[in-house]
Amino acid sequence: MILKIVKYPEPVLSQPGEPVTEFDAKLKKLVDDMFETMYASQGIGLAAPQVAVSKRVTIVDLSQGKDPAQKLVLVNPEVIFREGKQYEEEGCLSFPEIREKVQRASKVRVRAQDLKGKWFEMDGEELLSRAFQHEIDHLDGMLFIFRMSSLKRDLVLRKIRKMQREGTW
Numbered sequence: 001m002i003l004k005i006v007k008y009p010e011p012v013l014s015q016p017g018e019p020v021t022e023f024d025a026k027l028k029k030l031v032d033d034m035f036e037t038m039y040a041s042q043g044i045g046l047a048a049p050q051v052a053v054s055k056r057v058t059i060v061d062l063s064q065g066k067d068p069a070q071k072l073v074l075v076n077p078e079v080i081f082r083e084g085k086q087y088e089e090e091g092c093l094s095f096p097e098i099r100e101k102v103q104r105a106s107k108v109r110v111r112a113q114d115l116k117g118k119w120f121e122m123d124g125e126e127l128l129s130r131a132f133q134h135e136i137d138h139l140d141g142m143l144f145i146f147r148m149s150s151l152k153r154d155l156v157l158r159k160i161r162k163m164q165r166e167g168t169w
């Protein structure tokens with residue numbers, strides 16, 4: 001089922017997600033629906049708060065559904081190691097049409113649980129590292145506009161207000 005992706009400034013996007021404690025069929029269904037929703041919007045990552053579910057669940061698939069090996073589910077994830085810097089353009093499904101350069105670590109290691117509750121660790125570099133950091137930020141209620149310089153953030157917020165007035169946001 002395709003879920004509605006909420007846009008900024010929906011309050012759920014700024015709230016830290018609740019840790020997941022039940023690894024049940026309901027969680028599996030949420031994740032399946034999130035993949036369907038993300039693929040329908042051509043995204044490479046989606047966090048549960050973006051579908052108005054305030055839980056620490058996120059998915060990433062850099063292949064956008066083309067390679068099952070790249071389909072990743074991270075439950076209760078944490079960045080446990082970060083290294084280097086990268087400064088590249090980033091987008092967010094909760095900020096349609098907004099793309100700006102954001103500084104991130106070039107390499108991260110994440111620790112997370114899978115759908116059965118089993119803990120695992122995984123390294124990410126470049127785009128995967130960026131996706132991990134962007135999505136885990138969502139679970140802390142942190143949005144990518146707050147990783148931009150205040151100058152860029154002001155420009156983005158002005159653009160959003162303009163679109164809101166025109167009824168296109």
Ligand code: ZN
Nearest residue numbers: 091092093094
């Ligand atoms: Zn996002």
